[in-house]
Amino acid sequence: MDNLLEKLNKLAVFFIAYTIIFLVFFKTLGYTLPFVLAFLFALLLHKPTKYLIEKFKFSNSIASLLTTFLFFSIIISLLSWGITSLTSEAIQLGKNTQSYIVQNTDNISNFFDRAQNYYKNLDPTILSAIESNLSSTASKASKTAVDITTKMVSGTVSFLGYIPYILMLVLCTLLATYFFTKDFTSAKDKFLDVIPSHKSDKLFYVFNESKKMLGNYMLSYMLIISLTFLETLIGFVLLDVKYAVILSILSAIFDILPVLGIGTIYLPLALIYFLSKNYFVAIWVVVLYVVVTIVRQIVEPKIVSSSLGIHPVPILAAIFIGLKANGVSGMFFCIFLVVSYTTLKKVNVL
Template structure:
């Protein structure tokens, strides 16, 4: 199911989003029906329109700000040859400073440092280009949004029938079991996403505050970029912080460069402390098991492997709580 879901997500994304939003707006839908004595169809169109309007305003404002900062930032990012010249310059300075440094060490370190910085450069520019390409290709995004809007309305309007038809395939005893599984599962999965959303938001907020204090331009887009990188394995926020610190060091902004490194350590340590505790508390799973799932999943199959193992533990915990396992 896990493989099938993610492999078909590019085809089913509007409907998956629509079903999630319909579930999310279900309390609002019921409130409107009870408060204004209106039908399910009318309350569904009101709640769907209201949610999509708020999301549209928020996304438009963020995209406008990101696009402007991304365009300016892309014009100031040095090209690959410039990065190599920076690396060579710093290695030569280190060589002259330490005097006795073995030249063979520089020859070995130079390609590795260049490759590391080049990879970071490619990822950063790729993400910025993706943001701009998304904005340029808005007609496709608008089509997806329109399909999602319609699907959300129909899911929201027909949610009672969908639930009834789903439960109708089970026996009386099976209905009770399935109801317990879905209730416990929705609670734990919502808690899981809430926990990781909190971790990512804290990374974004800490970065935004830190960069603003240091007076760095494009603080918003760099903070969003750090939050995105925080989700990715291996690279993490170092893909933003380290190149930014080296760039400021090259410009002679030693105070800013040191401040960035200190901020990097603070954000990293805070994440390592908060993540296992927050996720394990939310899911009622021991922190060691969460750490094991993160490490083994990343080693086995990267980010998706980590998600799969954590999801597997969540499913086991759900089935244990409802006494099926």
């Protein structure tokens, strides 16, 4: 009985502490973002920096400067390519939106003309009511498309207003990454000197296990997102879909937002091609949507559970319960709860 109460007390303390840390971390992330990113980047760059120091006898400062510079050069180059592609395709999409609307409106009118020829014996009142309702729906869809285009333009303008903040964020992250990377070893040694020797090994073990599981978690979802992006890009290129890059990137982004999902991109795209009488592409876009969705549902639990060393059922339960309770934030809360509990249990804290 005493052992049971002790375990329940530990679980209660763990759940309360985890909830407080989770809420504080995400509520303050807007203020601490450059330093959180810098710390994660420093963890990533620690081994390459250590390799340069040991292999080529560079000083700590020079090695940290080289790894930080190379890392940010790669990141900024990839972001520049992505932003350039997105901007180019977004501009073309904005220019062609109106022509799509006009073309689809004409197709709807032609549909009614053909319907009248086939169903001449149908009551004109009924046919008129159907045409009125569908025309109203088409008008609303056109208005929605215009609103989306307007929001894209205003979003681009708003993004330009955030450029000074983004530049400051990049600069702060870069400098903090350099200093964190340079001082990582000495800071770790100083921290361990403060901790009693009989507890430092266990604390270091907990830190390493937590770092490994967090890295595996992030890597697993990056793999899932990359898989969705590649599947979409290859499928759209083979089908000769316009704006394949921007649509693939948006599909990958929406793929991690279960409330929206990739259907937000695929289904309107299939409808556009259907109304444009390109039935072949419309059907294959729907088929591709089904295939990507099935692959996602099969792959996600397996990748996440295998990378974290957790059975797929707790991961599935965390995703479902979290989404049901509080959407995307609830999903992350439950998944990190399972990961944290598994880590602490593995190192015999719980």
